[in-house]
């Protein structure tokens with residue numbers, strides 16, 4: 001049984017740290033990362049955890065201990081990683097629309113850059129200070145509207161810009177889109193990327209990005225990571241043989257590493273039944289969590305210590321505001337519930353706390369990590385003062 005499925009431990013966490021509460025199972029993160037990493041036997045492979053989905057310092061450190069680097073989507077991601085103690089040479093930035101101060105910050109800190117437009121490549125060349133860069137490639141049909149990356153046809157111009165700016169173009173990056181559950185999407189993207197890479201004489205790495213999906217619903221077929229890993233290895237071996245040198249493989253998994261390790265514990269406040277439906281009000285809100293109405297993943301919800309089987313009545317779990325979309329779960333099946341009971345919203349380790357906000361003015365929950373039976377408070381609960389922390393006083 002995982003630590004976050006242990007009812008007395010979960011009740012003890014809430015008694016000690018309050019409710020609502022994010023709880024992460026450290027061992028579940030280790031297991032998910034090792035499973036992911038083992039699926040890619042190709043050497044050399046560098047695995048950069050995408051800190052955008054959860055910047056919890058305890059989890060980042062445990063991933064570092066497993067030899068993970070960090071993927072930064074923004075300069076703020078890089079800042080968070082550096083503040084946790086990740087060395088700059090273990091951070092890879094792959095993002096978009098950097099301003100001059102953004103470039104200054106990333107270059108001053110020696111962070112490797114994957115850029116996503118010719119304009120950004122020109123900016124980097126003008127900036128000086130960097131000697132190499134990678135480019136994000138559009139892996140979809142370039143005749144359709146799409147804001148992402150550079151097209152294969154733009155690569156020749158990119159090589160010219162880099163040459164004139166004394167830069168080497170050493171990498172090509174792709175991103176399949178978050179929560180992708182089809183192995184074929186990654187493989188087709190990689191095929192396009194490898195074909196396009198023929199235009200880059202200085203190619204040193206191929207970055208497969210992130211987007212590895214999670215099966216949030218019962219019975220949903222999981223992403224076939226073994227197949228992706230095996231097929232990617234074959235393609236990378238062929239590319240390396242063709243180039244006469246080992247081309248590095250970079251990976252940027254986020255969600256798949258931490259989603260299942262996170263639970264949001266909430267407490268029932270009131271229960272109503274009417275019109276053939278049950279409405280269970282809890283002490284949390286969509287502002288504390290990302291739910292289907294705001295971002296696509298659906299989350300399973302369960303009673304932490306059920307008194308019996310699920311009742312035959314559709315149950316909506318409602319947040320503690322009257323916002324019309326403030327539902328943590330809709331049409332769930334749950335057992336008898338009374339005020340004071342604990343519910344567990346599962347698989348919220350990725351894009352959960354990270355996407356929580358001050359919308360609706362409910363302070364954010366605390367975060368704790370459970371590791372080897374011990375609990376560690378990693379983020380304190382916010383107060384009303386935090387809601388006004390950036391206000392300039394009159």
Ligand SMILES: Cc1ncc(COP(=O)(O)O)c(C=O)c1O
Nearest residue numbers: 050178210211212252253254255
């Ligand atoms: C370039 C890039 N890599 C990796 C990730 C992580 O994605 P995921 O959590 O879907 O694996 C993101 C997410 O925004 C991204 O933009």
